[in-house]
Amino acid sequence: MSLLNKINTDNLPTHLAIIMDGNGRWAKQKGMLRAFGHENGTKSVRTTVEACARLGIKNLTLYAFSTENWNRPKLEVETLMKLLISSLKKELATLEKNDIKLNSIGNLDHLPKGVQKELQEVIEKTKNNTRMTLTLALSYGSREEILNAVKKISDKVKNNIISIDTIDESILNNHLYTHDLPDVDLVVRTSGEHRISNFLLWQIAYAEFYFTDVLWPDFTEEHLYEAIISYQKRERRFGKTSEQIQ
Ligand code: IPE
Numbered sequence: 001m002s003l004l005n006k007i008n009t010d011n012l013p014t015h016l017a018i019i020m021d022g023n024g025r026w027a028k029q030k031g032m033l034r035a036f037g038h039e040n041g042t043k044s045v046r047t048t049v050e051a052c053a054r055l056g057i058k059n060l061t062l063y064a065f066s067t068e069n070w071n072r073p074k075l076e077v078e079t080l081m082k083l084l085i086s087s088l089k090k091e092l093a094t095l096e097k098n099d100i101k102l103n104s105i106g107n108l109d110h111l112p113k114g115v116q117k118e119l120q121e122v123i124e125k126t127k128n129n130t131r132m133t134l135t136l137a138l139s140y141g142s143r144e145e146i147l148n149a150v151k152k153i154s155d156k157v158k159n160n161i162i163s164i165d166t167i168d169e170s171i172l173n174n175h176l177y178t179h180d181l182p183d184v185d186l187v188v189r190t191s192g193e194h195r196i197s198n199f200l201l202w203q204i205a206y207a208e209f210y211f212t213d214v215l216w217p218d219f220t221e222e223h224l225y226e227a228i229i230s231y232q233k234r235e236r237r238f239g240k241t242s243e244q245i246q
């Protein structure tokens with residue numbers, strides 16, 4: 001029996017965020033170059049995106065490239081950028097077929113022009129899709145995102161557009177790249193690493209975490225279902241007592 005039958009579709013995470021990790025180690029285990037791992041990682045992206053849409057998850061955010069990843073060898077960065085362009089071209093059909101809207105977060109100005117162009121095109125073409133929003137975190141760093149928000153708010157205070165007394169959580173939230181997205185309910189990280197690596201620090205304040213040793217290119221629908229089943233067994237108390245929740 002597939003694990004799918006154990007999922008309660010009334011209690012899905014509204015926002016699932018995945019740190020897709022382990023492509024390099026996957027390739028190394030096979031005696032191949034890291035690029036081979038990244039290429040195979042794109043298959044897991046497609047499987048995961050389609051499975052999430054079928055389940056009824058409304059928001060899926062994938063960590064594809066961090067601000068820190070710019071420090072990798074030039075050749076690897078170039079390979080990843082090329083792969084991004086070809087995946088965007090190839091997967092437009094998948095997004096259309098599944099009624100998925102593409103969104104992106106991060107310092108997009110830093111991306112090569114070719115990536116920016118392809119990204120904008122797919123975002124434009126899928127903007128009226130409503131089944132699920134797929135957000136790609138590209139050249140994304142959470143500290144940078146928060147810093148930018150602080151600067152934008154400070155500027156508004158300086159120009160008397162808002163007053164300091166009115167700054168609250170929702171104002172800060174509205175100045176993040178993720179302003180249109182709900183808080184994250186579940187973070188999944190593959191490859192056995194137990195860390196956040198500068199991902200959505202503000203947005204995960206009350207998220208649940210699920211770590212698996214599976215390397216990203218090996219991640220299948222069944223692994224996704226396992227993560228969701230684990231999430232559904234948890235009691236999210238948000239500071240309250242168990243009795244208050246029930
Ligand atoms: C995740 O896999 C993909 C990116 C960070 C771009 P890695 O490339 O980090 O793979 P490992 O962690 O070295 O195995």
Ligand code: IPE
Pocket residue numbers: 019020021022063064065066068069193195197
């Ligand atoms: C996090 O993975 C970033 C992405 C998955 C895009 P890394 O492999 O870059 O993270 P660290 O360096 O191991 O923390």
Ligand code: MG
Pocket residue numbers: 021022023
């Ligand atoms: Mg890694």
